[in-house]
Amino acid sequence: MNCLRCGAPLLINETCSECGISDALMKKAVNTSNHYYNCALDKAYIRDLSGAVQDLLYALKYNKKNIDARNLLGLIYYEMGDVVEALSQWVISVNYKEEDNVASGYINEVKNNPTRLENTNQTIKKYNIALNYAKQGNKDLALIQIKKVLSICPNFVKGYLLLALLYMDIEQNDKARKALKRVLRIDHNNTLGVKYMQMLGGMGKNQNATRDDENSNESSREAIRRESYQRIKSEAMDAPLRPVGNYKENTNTKTNFIYLLIGLGLAMVIMWVLIIPNRVNNLDNKYKNLKVKYDDEIARKNAAIENLTAENETLAQEVSTLEGQAAGKEESDARVTVSQALLESSLYYQQGNKVEAAKALLGISRESITEEMELDFFDTVQAECNSFAANECYGLGIQAFEAQNYAETITQISYARSFGLVNADTLYYLARAYDLSGDIQKAKESYEQFVSEFPEDARTEEINGYLSGAQ
Amino acid sequence: MLNFEEEIRKFKPVAELEQAEDAIYSNDLKDVTDILAEMMKELKEKQGNQKK
Numbered sequence: 007m008n009c010l011r012c013g014a015p016l017l018i019n020e021t022c023s024e025c026g027i028s029d030a031l032m033k034k035a036v037n038t039s040n041h042y043y044n045c046a047l048d049k050a051y052i053r054d055l056s057g058a059v060q061d062l063l064y065a066l067k068y069n070k071k072n073i074d075a076r077n078l079l080g081l082i083y084y085e086m087g088d089v090v091e092a093l094s095q096w097v098i099s100v101n102y103k104e105e106d107n108v109a110s111g112y113i114n115e116v117k118n119n120p121t122r123l124e125n126t127n128q129t130i131k132k133y134n135i136a137l138n139y140a141k142q143g144n145k146d147l148a149l150i151q152i153k154k155v156l157s158i159c160p161n162f163v164k165g166y167l168l169l170a171l172l173y174m175d176i177e178q179n180d181k182a183r184k185a186l187k188r189v190l191r192i193d194h195n196n197t198l199g200v201k202y203m204q205m206l207g208g209m210g211k212n213q214n215a216t217r218d219d220e221n222s223n224e225s226s227r228e229a230i231r232r233e234s235y236q237r238i239k240s241e242a243m244d245a246p247l248r249p250v251g252n253y254k255e256n257t258n259t260k261t262n263f264i265y266l267l268i269g270l271g272l273a274m275v276i277m278w279v280l281i282i283p284n285r286v287n288n289l290d291n292k293y294k295n296l297k298v299k300y301d302d303e304i305a306r307k308n309a310a311i312e313n314l315t316a317e318n319e320t321l322a323q324e325v326s327t328l329e330g331q332a333a334g335k336e337e338s339d340a341r342v343t344v345s346q347a348l349l350e351s352s353l354y355y356q357q358g359n360k361v362e363a364a365k366a367l368l369g370i371s372r373e374s375i376t377e378e379m380e381l382d383f384f385d386t387v388q389a390e391c392n393s394f395a396a397n398e399c400y401g402l403g404i405q406a407f408e409a410q411n412y413a414e415t416i417t418q419i420s421y422a423r424s425f426g427l428v429n430a431d432t433l434y435y436l437a438r439a440y441d442l443s444g445d446i447q448k449a450k451e452s453y454e455q456f457v458s459e460f461p462e463d464a465r466t467e468e469i470n471g472y473l474s475g476a477q
Numbered sequence: 478m479l480n481f482e483e484e485i486r487k488f489k490p491v492a493e494l495e496q497a498e499d500a501i502y503s504n505d506l507k508d509v510t511d512i513l514a515e516m517m518k519e520l521k522e523k524q525g526n527q528k529k
Contacts (some may be wrong), residue, residue, distance in 0.1 A: 011510045026517040035509050070508035090492040094501045134490045153485045175481045
């Protein structure tokens with residue numbers, strides 16, 4: 007047997023060989039510590055956190071290595087917003103027992119949330135600033151600061167107590183009562199909280215009686231709880247142990263593969279039943295909408311095409327109408343020209359001016375005359391006047407040639423030829439007039455015509471000479 | 478009747494995170510058994526001195 011405190015072997019009289027403490031005393035200390043721990047645990051369950059803290063401190067006084075008590079103490083401090091105290095207890099607990107200690111988990115949870123940790127630090131700093139303001143008499147600033155604290159950390163008991171105190175000082179008792187209720191919700195038997203509530207008269211006579219009733223109720227509840235705890239414990243002891251099944255991890259690759267295939271198959275079925283129909287429906291709707299849209303567009307375009315076709319037809323009709331009108335107009339214009347020419351010719355003929363009468367008919371052709379009477383007149387004038395006009399114009403042409411008026415010569419000789427006097431003489435004078443007036447091209451054409459039409463003429467050699475000169 | 482000045486004195490500043498190390502070291506880690514051990518040690522020393 008070894009000493010419970012230092013682990014040194016015990017002597018025959020059951021005292022420690024190292025520290026000299028009786029083993030019985032050690033056991034008593036440990037039992038007392040455990041008893042206080044149990045009491046603290048019960049109080050913690052019913053949220054008597056202040057009472058639980060007291061019991062846990064006693065428990066640690068009897069046995070500083072009571073890990074459960076230290077961990078619970080840290081937990082209660084954390085619940086009341088005292089993070090530093092909580093961390094202290096947990097660190098000490100881990101120091102006494104490193105392995106298999108829940109305190110390690112608590113410490114990691116706090117450390118691994120840096121935002122929360124920073125918020126907690128800010129809370130503490132602001133609380134201290136608020137307390138400082140309050141002590142200096144700056145109660146308004148203290149109020150503002152403490153409200154900020156409680157907005158960050160809503161379970162900070164000391165903060166609510168300070169807030170309640172400040173409200174009570176400025177006689178805002180309702181707000182103070184509200185703050186104290188928050189305290190008592192977290193810690194039912196908080197000494198300061200209960201005291202301030204009594205001061206506010208929130209407890210009062212009836213409330214005192216209620217408080218007494220609550221106390222008596224509390225003790226009876228505690229008794230009931232202990233009884234039920236004992237009953238449950240005994241039932242658990244008597245009940246047969248239920249065997250726990252064997253859990254063995256499946257390492258069979260073939261089975262895993264089969265499970266994988268089954269899983270894939272299920273996924274495919276689900277997809278086929280749920281997801282694909284929905285997708286198909288969506289695509290269908292999309293297609294229908296597109297079809298409707300395109301149908302509308304096609305209908306619009308068809309209508310436009312029809313309109314344009316109709317317009318085109320109308321325009322084509324108008325064009326043909328106008329062309330007809332234009333042709334008609336040309337015909338009528340031509341008709342007007344023929345009539346005018348005949349009229350002019352008849353006037354000259356009546357006046358006895360055969361030359362002019364013949365000239366008037368030069369612009370029109372026999373085919374353009376449709377009226378028989380007009381045709382007769384045309385033929386008469388041609389028969390009677392053309393020959394006379396030809397000789398007259400030829401004579402005028404010779405006179406003009408001799409007068410070296412070659413333009414007039416060309417005009418008159420051309421008239422003579424038009425009236426039918428087409429011979430070597432007229433051609434000769436015409437060619438010479440062209441040549442002498444400077445129109446070399448026409449002169450050359452006329453010379454060549456003369457040579458080809460009248461090769462036996464006496465003037466052909468002369469003409470050839472003129473022709474080589476013109477070339 | 479509330480005496481603010483008296484009540485506010487009961488409120489002590491809370492240790493900040495930077496002061497956690499000091500808080501741990503300042504923790505009184507003596508329990509009853511440590512006190513008993515010290516008492517036993519003193520007793521033994523006294524007895525030893527008396528014998529001399």
